[in-house]
Amino acid sequence: MTTPADYVIHGAGGIGCVVAARLAASGRSVTLIARGAHLDALQRRGLQVKGSTEADMRLAAVGHPAEAELAPGGVVLLTMKTNDTAAALDDAGAHYDGVPLLCFQNGVANEDIVAGRGLRSYGCVVIVGGRILEPGVVAHTSGFSLTLGVWPTGVDDVCERVAADLVAAGMKGRTHADVRAAKWGKLFRNLNNAYLALGDLSLQTSSRYEEHRRFMADVQEEALDVIEAAGITLDVDDRRTPREQIARLREPGEWTHVEVPDDPDRLVRPSTWQDLHFQRGQVEVDYFNGEIVRLAERLGRDAPLNRIVRDRCVDAAVRRLLPGTETAQTLRIAASMR
Numbered sequence: 575m576t577t578p579a580d581y582v583i584h585g586a587g588g589i590g591c592v593v594a595a596r597l598a599a600s601g602r603s604v605t606l607i608a609r610g611a612h613l614d615a616l617q618r619r620g621l622q623v624k625g626s627t628e629a630d631m632r633l634a635a636v637g638h639p640a641e642a643e644l645a646p647g648g649v650v651l652l653t654m655k656t657n658d659t660a661a662a663l664d665d666a667g668a669h670y671d672g673v674p675l676l677c678f679q680n681g682v683a684n685e686d687i688v689a690g691r692g693l694r695s696y697g698c699v700v701i702v703g704g705r706i707l708e709p710g711v712v713a714h715t716s717g718f719s720l721t722l723g724v725w726p727t728g729v730d731d732v733c734e735r736v737a738a739d740l741v742a743a744g745m746k747g748r749t750h751a752d753v754r755a756a757k758w759g760k761l762f763r764n765l766n767n768a769y770l771a772l773g774d775l776s777l778q779t780s781s782r783y784e785e786h787r788r789f790m791a792d793v794q795e796e797a798l799d800v801i802e803a804a805g806i807t808l809d810v811d812d813r814r815t816p817r818e819q820i821a822r823l824r825e826p827g828e829w830t831h832v833e834v835p836d837d838p839d840r841l842v843r844p845s846t847w848q849d850l851h852f853q854r855g856q857v858e859v860d861y862f863n864g865e866i867v868r869l870a871e872r873l874g875r876d877a878p879l880n881r882i883v884r885d886r887c888v889d890a891a892v893r894r895l896l897p898g899t900e901t902a903q904t905l906r907i908a909a910s911m912r
Contacts, residue, residue, distance in 0.1 A: 576634040578645035579605040580739075584662060585654025586635070587612070588704030588845075589678065591621055591712040593651065593720070595629040596743035605634040605642045613637055615710025624707070627714035639666040649674040649736060651698075652684065655845075656861040659684050663691055674732045676722065680764055681861035682757050685725035695725040696733065697753035699760045699811075702745075705848055716842055719746040721811075723753025752809065758801070759810035761862055765797050765880065766790040767844035768859040768887040769905070774898035776841035782832040789902035791823035793879045797866040800877055804869050846887065853894040859887045878909040 581597055583590040586606035598604045608616055616635035623629040636642050644650070650673055654662055659679070663670065676696040677684040688695040703716035720740050722733045729749045740747025750756045769790060770780055780786040798816050801808060810816055835841060849857045863877075863884040870877040882905055890899055 576605045576636060576643055578643045579603045580645050580648050582642045582644060582650045584650055584652050588706050588712045589700060589702050590653030592623060592627050592702060592704040592714045594633060595621060595623045595627055596745060597739060598631060598633055599629060600743040602739060607636055607642055609637055611709040612706060619710050622711045623714055625714040639669040649676055651676050651678045653678045655858050656681050656684055657856050657858060659687050682761055683861050689725060696722060697725045697757050698722050699756045721748050721750045721756055723750045726754035727752050755807040755809040758806055759808045762808055762810060762816060764862045765793050767846040768863055768883040770844055771846040771850045771897050772887055772900035776843050778832055778834045778841060782829045782834055784826060785902055787823040791820045795820050796877050796879050800866055800870045800875060803873055847897055850890055850897045855891060857887050857891040859884050882909040
């Protein structure tokens with residue numbers, strides 16, 4: 575059993591380790607729950623963080639919630655992929671009963687998975703980029719924003735306390751009274767992760783060239799039509815509305831103001847791209863584009879572009895295909911053939 579922790583980071587990959595390092599550096603006690611070679615390296619050599627956060631520290635690291643003791647008032651941050659949330663909670667058993675579980679995860683499914691087990695569910699919109707460079711070593715690639723709320727709505731003392739700790743740790747922590755709307759807004763932003771992975775595209779490349787922007791606009795517009803028809807509220811935390819963002823993507827010509835760096839380490843890529851690149855065998859896109867497809871089906875509609883990018887990306891992951899198997903044209907053709 576470890577020393578009682580203020581924060582247990584369950585699923586301590588890239589983003590979880592970035593948050594953990596910052597919290598620990600600010601004086602909070604932190605325990606990591608990880609697995610495999612990453613866990614082994616954390617236990618033997620400690621955690622090293624590079625990029626926007628620099629850290630080299632020893633933190634308690636274990637493989638199971640039963641080994642991680644929480645201090646009074648401690649909380650658990652769930653930072654695993656959505657595909658793994660249900661199994662992680664099942665594995666934890668009764669260890670998380672009564673404990674605030676903050677879903678530092680993408681999509682809108684995790685909080686319901688937590689609540690469906692009778693556990694205390696909180697949402698968090700994560701605008702932080704991180705990736706594992708090698709076991710025990712992670713890179714903080716972008717972003718500092720973490721927006722918290724009780725699921726599906728509300729703010730309590732746990733939210734306020736965690737947000738304050740995040741601010742003290744140098745993050746942009748804040749609370750939101752309708753975190754469900756905020757997380758739907760983040761899902762809207764994540765809808766093109768599959769396209770970037772399938773096309774082997776960085777955020778910079780996809781933003782610069784018109785062909786990519788137009789495809790991304792079409793994916794998002796199709797989704798937004800479905801979301802609005804379902805009466806779901808989006809909070810995209812942007813000065814532009816979702817429709818204005820889509821119109822902006824449709825602007826003709828090359829965006830020469832967007833720099834595409836020659837250094838591959840400076841290219842910003844979604845975690846879905848990393849999943850294909852490292853041939854991990856699964857991706858999270860069924861909880862992004864798949865949410866749109868299922869919502870459309872419940873409304874008696876179709877969402878062919880969201881369906882095809884989901885299906886092709888899931889297939890690429892299962893078949894261990896590397897990024898770069900599709901283009902905007904091949905995906906449009908496939909979507910039109912359904």
